[in-house]
Amino acid sequence: MVRVEQGRDPGPASLTGHATMKAGLVGLTASGKSTLFRAITGSDGSGDPLRTVEVPDARVARLSEIYSPKKTTYARFECHDTPGVGSDERQEARLFAQLREMDAVALVIRGFENSAWPYDRPEIDVAADLEHVVSSFQVADFVMVESRVEKLEKQVTKPTKTQEQDKKELALLLRLKDVLESGGKIEDAELSSIEEETIRGFRFLTQKPVLVILNLPDDGAGEEALRLAIPDGYPRVVAIRGEIEAEIATLEGDDAAEFMQDYGITETARDRLIAGLYDLLGLQSFLTAGEDECRAWTIKKGESAVEAAGTIHSDIQRGFIRAEVIPFQDLAAAGGFKEAKAAGHMRLEGKEYAIQDGEVINFRFSV
Numbered sequence: 001m002v003r004v005e006q007g008r009d010p011g012p013a014s015l016t017g018h019a020t021m022k023a024g025l026v027g028l029t030a031s032g033k034s035t036l037f038r039a040i041t042g043s044d045g046s047g048d049p050l051r052t053v054e055v056p057d058a059r060v061a062r063l064s065e066i067y068s069p070k071k072t073t074y075a076r077f078e079c080h081d082t083p084g085v086g087s088d089e090r091q092e093a094r095l096f097a098q099l100r101e102m103d104a105v106a107l108v109i110r111g112f113e114n115s116a117w118p119y120d121r122p123e124i125d126v127a128a129d130l131e132h133v134v135s136s137f138q139v140a141d142f143v144m145v146e147s148r149v150e151k152l153e154k155q156v157t158k159p160t161k162t163q164e165q166d167k168k169e170l171a172l173l174l175r176l177k178d179v180l181e182s183g184g185k186i187e188d189a190e191l192s193s194i195e196e197e198t199i200r201g202f203r204f205l206t207q208k209p210v211l212v213i214l215n216l217p218d219d220g221a222g223e224e225a226l227r228l229a230i231p232d233g234y235p236r237v238v239a240i241r242g243e244i245e246a247e248i249a250t251l252e253g254d255d256a257a258e259f260m261q262d263y264g265i266t267e268t269a270r271d272r273l274i275a276g277l278y279d280l281l282g283l284q285s286f287l288t289a290g291e292d293e294c295r296a297w298t299i300k301k302g303e304s305a306v307e308a309a310g311t312i313h314s315d316i317q318r319g320f321i322r323a324e325v326i327p328f329q330d331l332a333a334a335g336g337f338k339e340a341k342a343a344g345h346m347r348l349e350g351k352e353y354a355i356q357d358g359e360v361i362n363f364r365f366s367v
Contacts, residue, residue, distance in 0.1 A: 020052070021077040021298060023277055024099050025213075027108030028129055029084030032215040032242045036108055037081035039245035039269040049081035055274055055296065059287060059328050059358055063294040066336055073295040075285055077274065085133050096140045100203035104277055105210050107133055111226045111239075112217040124222075126229040130212070134185070137205035142180040144202060149173050169198055180206070209280050212237045213273070218244040218263070238276040245269040284357035287328060288312070289337060299355060306351040309363045319367035323349045328358040337362065 025040075027033040037043060041051035055075040064072040082098055083091040099105060109129050115122045152170040156163060172195055179189050185206035191199075199207075212234045214226050223239050230237060241263070248259050249269065260266070267275075278284070285296040286308055297311050305325075310317030325347045326340045334340035337360065355361070 021104075021277065021281065021283065022080065022102045023077060023104045023106050023211075023273075024080040024082050024102040025106045025108055026082050026085060026095070026099060026133065027215075028110070028132060029086050030114060031084070031108045031110045031129065032112070033084070033108040034081055035242040035246050036213060036215055036240055036269070037079065039240060039242055039249050040273050041079050041270070042249040044250075051079050052076050053079050053270060053274075055285075055298070056271060057285065057296050059332075060294055060296050062328075062332050063287060063289045063360070066332070067289055067291055067294055069289075069291055069294045071293040071295075073293060075296040075298045077277065079273075085136050092136070096137075096205060099205055099208070102208065104280055105205070105208045106213050106273065106277070107210050108213045108215055109226075109230075111214045111222060124226070126214070126226050127231055130231060130234070134206070137208075138180055138183070138185065141186060141202075141204045141206050142177065144204070145173050145177050145180065148202075149177060172198060210234060210236075211273075211276050211280050214239040215242045217241065220264070236276055236280050238272050240269045240272065241265070284355075286355050287358065287360045288362070289331070289360055301357075302354055304351060305349050305353040305355060305361075305363075308355045308361070309365065312363070315367045316363050316365045319365035320351055321364040321366060323353060324362040324364065325349050325353070326360045327356075328360055331360050 025033045025037055034045060034049075037049065037051075038045050041053055043051055053076065055077060057074055060072060060074055063069075080098065080102065083095045085092065085095065087095075107130065109126050111124060111126065113122060113124065149170065152166055152173065156166045156170055160166070172191075176186055176189055176199070179186065186199075186204040187207045212230055214223065214237060216223055216226075216239055218241055220239070220241055227237055227239070244259075244263060245265070245268070248256055248265070251259060256268075260268075282301045283298055284301050285298055288295050288297065297308070299308050299311055305323040306317055306320045309320050309323070324337075324341075326337060326345050330343075330345035331337060331340040334343050334345065337346075340346060
């Protein structure tokens with residue numbers, strides 16, 4: 001239902017610099033994050049530690065049944081398995097650079113006993129592990145701030161066109177340096193929208209949204225107690241039984257369903273992680289449908305119709321006229337867009353309309 005006269009472009013990014021959500025699995029060495037990567041992506045653990053994962057959506061499947069399109073496209077997200085925190089300095093530097101490109105950090109915490117644990121204790125300590133990882137983020141951010149401060153302190157003494165702007169940036173970074181030195185995180189600082197824009201390019205790790213993943217033993221023992229042990233400030237937690245769910249991820253159909261039933265698992269690791277990330281980042285999907293393609297598009301909750309149009313193509317955003325909007329349930333019940341429109345379910349909305357999750361949209365535009 002989307003008409004694009006010129007070649008499709010990805011439009012402006014709807015997340016943080018790219019159109020596909022990116023999440024990095026990070027944790028201490030031997031926390032089981034690579035096992036979780038296999039559980040989430042179905043990877044066998046070999047090859048590139050990056051997988052693009054489809055976001056399951058029954059609505060897209062239903063639209064595909066109605067339209068029999070040439071192409072069916074689900075929303076996707078990139079899952080990155082990163083080097084362990086506490087590895088050598090070169091690896092850790094690569095890890096931090098990689099994480100700065102992520103929309104969210106999935107922080108893996110060990111919830112199983114491990115006699116081969118490479119640190120000073122085999123027993124489980126959720127709070128200590130979480131603090132260890134977050135402290136490494138604070139140090140990395142501090143080093144970045146300190147380096148920039150040293151440069152600016154020299155720069156502001158020179159009469160340049162950017163001198164006043166540099167002074168403001170220096171004052172802001174000195175505030176952030178104090179926050180980090182006192183054991184805080186950049187996200188704790190009260191920043192104006194202008195200040196947020198000033199530091200956006202740093203991509204500070206302690207400003208990243210964090211989803212905590214508890215990596216549990218096969219029987220899921222101790223989940224409730226481990227959740228209670230997570231410090232305040234991390235309200236979003238997903239529990240995954242890494243080893244057994246990695247095995248389930250290699251199975252299909254009835255075999256996977258039977259395995260999940262045996263272990264009392266109602267949703268796959270992939271589905272639980274995606275739900276947690278969507279909630280963490282405030283994401284939703286709108287839908288487009290037609291004979292050429294049925295597709296889900298990921299946007300931030302609260303995005304306007306004209307912003308959503310740009311997710312599909314910059315031409316649609318530039319030439320936006322109106323959005324033809326039908327709730328998915330009404331379209332599915334009617335059997336198609338035209339049928340739902342004839343039944344009175346379609347609304348015409350303007351640029352500022354806030355898109356709702358699951359709406360099927362046809363954009364009118366002229367370029």
